[in-house]
Amino acid sequence: MKNHLLAIENLHTRLGNKQNPVRVVDGLNLTIRKGETLALLGESGCGKSMTALSMMRLLPPSGRINAGHVKLDGLDLLALSEQEMRQVRGGRMGMIFQEPMTSLNPVLRIGDQIAEAVRLHDKLSGAAVTERVVELLDSVGIPDPRHRTREYPHQLSGGMKQRVMIAMALAGRPELLIADEPTTALDVTIQAQVLNLLKQLQQETGMAILLITHDLGVVAETADRLAVMYAGQIVETADVGAFFEGPKHPYSRKLFESLPDSHKRDEKLAVIRGTVPPLNQRFSGCRFADRCEQAVSRCGNEIPDWVDLTERQGVRCLIYADDPITPTLSDTSVEAETHILSRVGDESLLEVTDLKVHFPIHKGVFRRVVGQVRAVDGLGLSVAKGRTLALVGESGCGKTTVGKGILQLIRPTDGQVKFGEDELTQLRGEALRRRRADMQIIFQDPMSSMNPRMLVGEIIAEGMRAQKIGKKRDRKVRVNQLLEQVGLHADAATRYPHEFSGGQRQRICVARALAVEPQLIVCDEPTSALDVSVQAQILNLLKSLQRELELSYLFITHNISVVSYLADEVAVMYLGRIVEQGSVEKVLGSPAHPYTKALLSAVPVPDPDFQRSVIRLEGDMPSPANPPNGCHFHPRCPEAVAACSDGYPAETTISETHRVRCFRIDQI
Structure with a gap:
């Protein structure tokens, strides 16, 4: 434990009313070592961003932390007053948000926004602040940094704006940097630059990074260790090498099978049926059971405990409960359905x-x-x-x-x-x-x-009305057919x-x-x-x-x-x-x-x-x-x-x- 920079213990975060709260983070345990990059994986709605906001104590007005501890190098952040937390937030812990344009103030110059963070955490003033801002912009690879301090966010490209966000996060010399989907909206060339920059900064400063992403390629290239999150809980942790050699949880395995590539051109991609379950309920069994192809009867009424497979790898799954060494894993891979495309030719x-x-x-x-x-x-x-x-x-x-x-x-x-x-x-x-x-x-x-x-049925029928295709009754039948054709129930037409x-x-x-x-x-x-x-x-x-x-x-x-x-x-x-x-x-x-x-x-x-x-x-x-x-x-x-x-x-x-x-x- 002495090498752990961050230790999250049994964290419970709730949103909404107290009678029927949404359990966005539900008994989460996680550790990050000094100088380590930990990737947090999972679908949208699993609670990844809410975990980061809980750590920073930046929850929305309806959010609250009901239980647990978030310890940064032994300091329990949840026990601090808001004034004390402000010294940690942006100082010992920095955060890069997913969308840089909405995170930057559009009416303030870049230099002024970074200077605000510098004055708060470095206690500098006057020309020293300006020099520190230029130094930060230079450290994240922005050309002509002194000139850029006088520009507004709209004058910068997407990659530049993300670099400014990184510079701002570095102003307090953080021990831990939280990067919430920092490259999702970026092109692959800019993404490569940002990821390489984070690596360089980590080597120079020794900071730890919590990288929130759903891109397995980014994880493979950047992270040392990862944690897979599903429905508010961690379901698997492992070193990156061990995980890519063989993911253990059925959910993790399905994420791999869903990846498109040239070798699968003539096949249907594997999909995870259904969606992440609503989190405003108390679960009586495994949260993934309804979508899992390996589920058995006990999965629906028995909550799985955490199982340590090795010192560095663990999983939350009943498959491993009886025998973690040689679990009875059924083959989830189904015979791939081949796409036979009826080519019209070169016309x-x-x-x-x-x-x-x-x-x-x-x-x-x-x-x-x-x-x-x-x-x-x-x-x-x-x-x-x-x-x-x-x-x-x-x-x-x-x-x-x-x-x-x-x-x-x-x-x-x-x-x-x-x-x-x-x-x-x-x-x-x-x-x-x-x-x-x-x-x-x-x-x-x-x-x-x-x-x-507009109702979904009206949205789909709008084009038919504009083109004067069919009568109202015919259009309604056609809408139902289209919904079924794209894999939705006909009753979706009456919803928003x-x-x-x-x-x-x-x-x-x-x-x-x-x-x-x-x-x-x-x-x-x-x-x-x-x-x-x-x-x-x-x-x-x-x-x-x-x-x-x-x-x-x-x-x-x-x-x-x-x-x-x-x-x-x-x-x-x-x-x-x-x-x-x-x-x-x-x-x-x-x-x-x-x-x-x-x-x-x-x-x-x-x-x-x-x-x-x-x-x-x-x-x-x-x-x-x-x-x-x-x-x-x-x-x-x-x-x-x-x-x-x-x-x-x-x-x-x-x-x-x-x-x-x-x-x-x-x-x-």
Whole structure:
């Protein structure tokens, strides 16, 4: 125990009224050693973030800690007054929140926000505060830190904002840093930078890190030890190496089986049936029993105790209660259902040629146009019937604008969008409205894309009403059919969006897109905010629907593992243009463009023994309002030569299924 920096003992946290409280943390025990990185894994709703907020004593107004101890190097934080806790919070314990933009004050300069933390914990004043702020920004790798202190949050990229949050957390020289999903909303390149930064800072300062995440690749690369959380309790702890060799709890094993990759392309991904149970109840048995394929009768009425399998690994499961050494484990792996995709062939459904979407920059009282933001700048792609094209690239490269430009939700500045026999850019009014029935979109955030005041049935039927499809009775029958088709009960039509989980809401959005029987669906990051288990459900659904209905997908994402599982072709986008495209096998297996190589090198692999060499890209993506001369990537390219700044490279055909724009590729 003497090496334990943090010890949580029998922690109970409640939300809501005292008569029927939500038991978000229910008898949790956890330890973190000095200098160690512990990853806390689990689905949304399991209590991971509430555990961190309980440690920091930052619970919402309805939250309270009923019992337990949180000891930081022997000091019981729950026994401190609020004034004493303020010295610990941000001092000995720092926290990085999941969404940096909502955590930073938008009307205060970056330097002022960090200075506030410095003055509180370092007792500095005047010029010494400014120097400490610059030192902190420099330590987290922000270029020109003195200039950046005068900027506002909106002037920084997502990666920069996350670095500012880290600098703020480091202001008090913490012994323990809590990182709550610090890379979830970031691109893989920025994610790699942030994770590498945390590693470096840990080596320099010796601080411990509690990393809250649901990304097993991040865990494998970053953590020393992990704890799996389910329904308010820890169900497994282990060293990372031992866990990846063989997870013990049935829930942990299912998380692994849910991961998409290229080897599972022709199979359905394993899913965890059901959802996390409501936590406003007293459990009489195992909390995972209803979803567990190894459950037996005793699991429903006997609460499992904690079982120490080794000195460093333990599990909460009745399978191990009688014999922890040789438990009777049944084989949970079911025979994989094969996806047999009915390919229509190479017949093109969508042809995009030289697409441009420019936004004017206005200035002055008279709003004169002084420039253009070239969000999409001469892009070409095609999608065949019944096939999936993945569009990948960093945030800000123009992926979502491409999708909206194709659907004419944003009118293109120039270029052609041919859908079947129609040129969409020439259609107006009723003609375009009718054609939109063949093209639908699934947005990234299902909750914000639905009217919270409308019933689910009304949301799904809205497109049919707009297209004047069927009578009211027919639409009601169709809505019920769609709900069953996406794996929901028909009675979901009489409920509101807030009554569903994230995965269920995304299924509703899929049903809404299918209601008008489209041929093409633009999927804009539909799984980016979902847990791996829910992500597997949505990917299975999209594949099965493609097989049944011969749908085509334009799948916008930055998740390379999803691309390798779902897509037939890949287009890599950088600053408004396609730099490489081709079949999944060619682009992911033999990337030719330096940007594609860097993108793939930054993808974390769920294997702690895998040694990857990340290609570090200097700086951030340039502004589309002022793109560099020549190849747009050359200021960040590790392989750039003089010719790269002279003009934009023409497209080079490497093979029939692989094309690239780069001066370093020999002409064939």
